[in-house]
Amino acid sequence: METDVTVGEARLLQGDCVELMAELEPCSVDAVITDPPYMIGAISTGDASAKAGGWADMENSAWWYAEWLKLARRALKQDGFACVFGNWRSLPTLLYAFSKIKWQVDSLLIWDKEWIGPAGPRQLRPTYEVVLFAGMPKAKIDDRSASDVYRCRWMAGNSKTTDHAAEKPVDLMRHLIRLTTKPGGLVLDCFMGSGTTGEAAYLEGRRFIGMERETEYFHGIAVPRVRAAASQPQLLPPAPQAVAEQQGFDLG
Numbered sequence: 001m002e003t004d005v006t007v008g009e010a011r012l013l014q015g016d017c018v019e020l021m022a023e024l025e026p027c028s029v030d031a032v033i034t035d036p037p038y039m040i041g042a043i044s045t046g047d048a049s050a051k052a053g054g055w056a057d058m059e060n061s062a063w064w065y066a067e068w069l070k071l072a073r074r075a076l077k078q079d080g081f082a083c084v085f086g087n088w089r090s091l092p093t094l095l096y097a098f099s100k101i102k103w104q105v106d107s108l109l110i111w112d113k114e115w116i117g118p119a120g121p122r123q124l125r126p127t128y129e130v131v132l133f134a135g136m137p138k139a140k141i142d143d144r145s146a147s148d149v150y151r152c153r154w155m156a157g158n159s160k161t162t163d164h165a166a167e168k169p170v171d172l173m174r175h176l177i178r179l180t181t182k183p184g185g186l187v188l189d190c191f192m193g194s195g196t197t198g199e200a201a202y203l204e205g206r207r208f209i210g211m212e213r214e215t216e217y218f219h220g221i222a223v224p225r226v227r228a229a230a231s232q233p234q235l236l237p238p239a240p241q242a243v244a245e246q247q248g249f250d251l252g
């Protein structure tokens, strides 16, 4: 089966992202928008039902996060952004990984799901996940009205469009893409899953590189999904250059 698939302006790669990202051209990507495994079941005692490991588990998880984050930073342009998903359990490990590689986290966006999820008897019912923003030295958010809470309704079981358990909303990915890149920019998702970011990148007129390790997700879900998205018309406003040409302006 093919492990390198091109769909229009999207390149989809199957494999371990740590190996694949090492092959990317340095300083070539405008935004890394990605939703890594939360590593909350990575317990070295072998208790598959446990959610909280000891210090060694956190250290191991943070080491792995730091490895791919270093490669993400290497791929980013000097004005690029990383947007990395997590939840309250994965947050300490993620922050530790960023600090290990001395990459400052600039913001934490709360994704309010506008839906109350299931929880155990000792727990509060969850309604949010988080996205960490870490900018490169020249990064800036052009939309100065953008806040650190984003409401986007997502009801477990009802909102999903694929069989991937961790699918995220296209609307949320489109929001992150618009905040951090310009039309024509290059977005990388190194943990593509069902290909949500690829669909969002197409809809926002951005180029895309997606990586996914598992065959069932890559060939079974992400590739067909990005192909289906690319067969739909893009409802984008014309690029400034096209408007200027229509109106007879010379943008130099």
Ligand SMILES: C[S@@+](CC[C@H](N)C(=O)[O-])C[C@H]1O[C@@H](n2cnc3c(N)ncnc32)[C@H](O)[C@@H]1O
Pocket (backbone or CB within 6 Å): 015, 016, 017, 018, 034, 035, 036, 037, 038, 164, 166, 167, 168, 169, 190, 191, 192, 193, 194, 195, 196, 197, 211, 212, 213, 214, 217
């Ligand atoms: C949380 S899911 C991403 C879900 C995605 N945001 C979506 O909307 O469908 C993380 C994905 O990363 C993949 N993955 C885990 N380790 C990987 C690795 N080393 N390289 C590439 N993909 C990996 C998993 O198979 C899983 O599909």
